[in-house]
Amino acid sequence: MNVLSFDPELCVGCHICEEVCSDTWFKTTDVERSRIRILDEGTGPLQAVFCVQCGECIDVCPTKALYRDRKGIVRLRKKLCVGCLSCVGFCPYGAMFYHPDYLEPFNCIVCGQCVKACPADALSIVEEATPAPTVTEQWETVVG
Template identity: 50%
Template sequence: MKILSKKQELCIACGACEEVCSKTYFKEKASEKSCIKIESSKEEKINVCNQCGVCIDICPVRAISRNTLGVVTIKKKDCVGCFMCVGFCPEEAMRQHDDYVEPFKCIACGLCVHACPTGAIFIGEVEGQEAEMLEQIAASGGNL
């Protein structure tokens, strides 16, 4: 399973990852339109989807699924904009913005990895026990 991994201790809260994400997907520099969030006042600075899949079971219209790489994606044409996935995301990594009818999330594209000057974020493969744990989280609705 492909996920955006993080090393919190390396994050300097520069915002480069947020900038490249919002520019790539929304064509503007706006941190509130980034799939990754950086909080400079928290110990847990980097907030991004871990691809647990809890949102898949929450979606009433099945607009959310896991692709062949293990990445959770949203089919915008099927989404009705109920935002239940946003409210039930255990990582608080499912995003919404008033300019858009659909929620959005990290798809582990890796563009932010190239923008990060410290290596605080990187694309990683999750296998074995960690992948099983993510599947258990999804199966339990985020309540382990």
């Protein structure tokens, strides 16, 4: 499966990725609406926060709104989401985001727009093995 990859050595901290992401999905350039966040804590290299497609949130979602699509990407069925934000609180990477203007949370679904826009080539899409099935996915095979 494809996931986003970040090289802190190359990142120049321009935040263009955040603006492009926000513009792609919410038609506005607002970091708070980006599915990727570049953090500069002042010491050490810059860090990036984005969904690594681990799927832990799938088992936390009470409505089965979160699922892994055929390409392995963790996606949200908005129609099923009740906006409980469990996934936001439980993401081990802090990469499921909440914004008060929207009922549903959002994560990186590897669209690649930020990769194209990054002037320093710090972002790329790489191939990784799909993680083992979540409990939810295993349960589907039990009850059909």
